[in-house]
Amino acid sequence: MGPSESSLGWSEMDRQHGALFHALHVLATSPRGKVDDLREMRRIFAVLTEHFRWEEAEMATMGYPDRSRHVVDHQRELWSIAQLLRSLEDLGELDAEALEACDAWTHRHVASMDSDFVQFVQDREIWELRRECMDMDYEDRLAAFPA
Ligand SMILES: [Fe+2]
Ligand SMILES: [Fe+2]
Numbered sequence: 123m124g125p126s127e128s129s130l131g132w133s134e135m136d137r138q139h140g141a142l143f144h145a146l147h148v149l150a151t152s153p154r155g156k157v158d159d160l161r162e163m164r165r166i167f168a169v170l171t172e173h174f175r176w177e178e179a180e181m182a183t184m185g186y187p188d189r190s191r192h193v194v195d196h197q198r199e200l201w202s203i204a205q206l207l208r209s210l211e212d213l214g215e216l217d218a219e220a221l222e223a224c225d226a227w228t229h230r231h232v233a234s235m236d237s238d239f240v241q242f243v244q245d246r247e248i249w250e251l252r253r254e255c256m257d258m259d260y261e262d263r264l265a266a267f268p269a
Contacts, residue, residue: 128232130240138173139232145169146225149216156214163207163216170203177236186242192235199227 128143129136149162174196181189206220242249 130237132240142169150221159216160210163210167203167207184243186239195231195235
């Protein structure tokens, strides 16, 4: 998936996501070399940390109700990348499968959680309505269970 396909309509956020996807793509498709891989992996870790910090600060400013759930997902991903970086440092080999999983996570996260936050910023009324519908659906499902 190219960077433009993950566009959410918030230019600064789209720019940061684009840079991240590009860096992951470059690393995945470059010839393997421990020194270059390590440098690139450290850079991706720094870019990701900075992006999460920016996004979490925006959520705090906007009073986004789902911030803590979103932050947990960020932390999980940072932990995975830290593991990937550590195994690269220790073993000198990039775990291609783990890198692919990280890329897939990033796309999923952007398409679901980040997209939800952007909807909240762009049209809070629709966001709240959608949330209400989800809660109603949840209550219906609960009511369907025998007491
Ligand atoms: Fe996020
Ligand atoms: Fe993001």
